[in-house]
Amino acid sequence: MINDIVLETEALSKHWGGIKAVDEVSLQFRDRLLHGVVGPNGAGKSTLLNMLCGTLKPTSGCVFHKGQRIDALKPWKFVQRGIGRSFQKTNIYPEMTCLENCAISAQRRFGGNFNLFVSRHSNKLVRKAAEQALAQVGLEDRTHAIAAEISYGEQRQLEIAMVLAIDPCILLLDEPMAGMGHDESLRIIELLKELKKTYCIVLVEHDMDAIFELSDQLTVLDNGRHLITSSVDEVRADPRVKDAYLGAEDEEEQTA
């Protein structure tokens, strides 16, 4: 099958005391498709993402990777399996070059991390992986630029490059277009269109235009519960979704 299930959740829940941040959510994320995840604030999107990448452990329910149950594993095991995550708040290494940023991402899978003596620059595999990641996002001419000195939009691209450098099977992207202007957003949209030909992508975003344009499947969460997962058109037509976004959608239409 072309579109195998890469990541799957089954009745995934996260409770904090009496609050159900995520409530019995079952989802399937398939390869080479972009899955949008939307919902009003507090819907549980970030919590879900955190459980998918292993930094948060579910209260109940399971996460499966290619059929194997992984929710109890340590976060670095998730990374090892190719589950890569980008951050909403730019989380790069400001004082290093873009190449070094990607190199650190890539180095982990090539081993030899406790080698105290071999120069970091000598490993061609790591270098190639880093350069490839930068090329994929279109940052080749920024290879040796210091990360703190490139533009905000380029930093968001670097965030994605760092995920690509781990050779992922799935990209969990947390609002990659946060704080971006129109042109910069367009660039990211084009990039994601390219990337979804190769990778499974889970995209959490507030930019509705981008979500509608990119998503092959769209999931709506509300108050931790899974409302609907379907094609963009069906989701937009669904009355429950309109209720959940009551007011918010009207605002969107007014400013559009």
Next chain:
Amino acid sequence: MQTILRTPKSAAISLGNSMTTELFFVQLINGIQYGLLLFLIASGLTLVFGVMGILNLAHGSMYMVGAYLVWYFFGVTGSFTVSAVLSALIALALGILIERVLIQRLYNRNHLDQVLLTIGMIFVFNSLQSILFGNDPYGVAVPDALSGSIPFTDNSSYPIYRIFAALICVAIAGLLYYVVSHTRLGMLIRAGESNREMVEALGVNIKVLYTTVFALGVMLAAGSGIIASPMSSIVPGMGESVLITCFVVVVIGGLGSIKGAFVGALLVGLVSTFSAVLLPSISNMIIYISMILVLLVKPQGLCAK
């Protein structure tokens, strides 16, 4: 380095390492009294850290300042009460001055700068102590009204001053508790302890709050130094040895928590006092061993949130 308090002579009677009931009660009170004193110092440290995010390494120096000032003024005025009041006022002024001139430059700086600045302050205070007062050990006589001992059995008695010191510490602790739980300042302190940004967002004048809290911390340390001065020798280095003991207290109790400082201080006070009698060969080390044990079991401290 010396332990800052010596056990009263009347309590030093022990038959080998066995403990009589009398001795037990004397040491119990000693331990509680020492613990209460430690609590005052530690609460000052933890208050400043909790609200302002600054670990003031020169906190022990404030304790020393209190003690030396009392000794100095006692030499001039002959009155313990006058000396105590003068010393407290000077310590207050010093606290405000230090906060305005030096500490406020640390608020947005990294941790290393904090450490360095406060180490520099320790050096300055220690050298000022040496220049102004000299390096000989000094003592302050117990004020006449509080000298003497209360007999409680046929052949042992307990010094009045130590009881007085313990009561003063309890009174100050009570006052501190009242301020923290029933006043607006206390509310700000508690809010600041859990969320500094929130306090700023409340529109509070942060500068005034910080100066107040820091001055409060300095007063608690200096005040302890004043109270302790008739009970221990006033020597160079006394500030740092009490500071390190303080660290053990807050690590055991949980940094940033006044309740933790209380629990930690009493624990350290009792363990320290009893071990001096029961296990003299390792008595100096025992509090550090206790700290390690607590760390292994509960790394954030016993009362951590």
Next chain:
Amino acid sequence: MIFEKRTERIIVPMFFMVALFAPLFLESNSFFVGKVTTIIILSIFVMSLDFLVGRVGLITLGHALFYGMGGYLFVILSPEYEAVNFWVYTLYICSISALIALVTGAMILRTKGVYFLMITLALSQMMFYYFFDSLEYGGGDGMFIFVRPETSIFGLSFLDLDDPQHFYYLALFSLFNTLVFFKVVLRSRFGRVVEAAKQNPDRTEALGYNIFAFRLTCYVIGSALGAYAGFLFALQFGFVNPSFFTWEMSGMALVMSILGGSGTIYGAILGTFTYEGLQYFFEHLTKEWLLFMGSAIILMVILLRKGIAGYLEKLLEK
């Protein structure tokens, strides 16, 4: 290239050239040879601290713990009146110190920032008391080292540690090796992760690295080298005492490392020599050296934030 900055490539060779030839112009038992030897040994200690504080981000006030252990381990392990082998004992001392660092580090490295600082201080204080109160290790007076080790390898000996000039060159050789070692490690793949962990620990963990393991390894390395410095110091003066363990020792080393330039590694040499030089100069002028130093530190934090190396780099790097 392990020395990446131009400033380093100028200053480091300059220093070692001068240091290499200086004793040849002074008599073997001149006061200066001994004094500079001590400063060189101290630089090794400060350099190991700079690695921990400036590069790994572990701000410790208990580094003196290992300085003291270096000296005391030698006294504890070696027979009183017999000359042992220097290299063998270096291995023993560094290994045991590494083990101590491994155990204590495993306990305390999960704590953060301020806690870590307080605990390291408390631990070195504990060792102070252990030796101060001990009967078999000389208590407050410490112990003497009556016979210095010999330095033969496979029967060939070329250094006599009783000769101040030879001891000087041993210390200088050690300093050089320590500098190169740290530079190599920091340039390595391991060093890349350490650098990342300091700049952005959350991201580094999110990338799948076990930061605790990396920090622990660094702590072990830095502590073992700190112990080596203590060992050399003890050998030079022929005694150990509990003052090796004090917070003043740790605090002073921290000041020196930052004075030189935190994290630069070679800055440790600059900072130590400057501090000791200033102290030597001013102690003869005034009794209040400490007041001057304390004020200078305070001013330095407020004004000159990147240390001497930082200042030089501003001048020399384009």
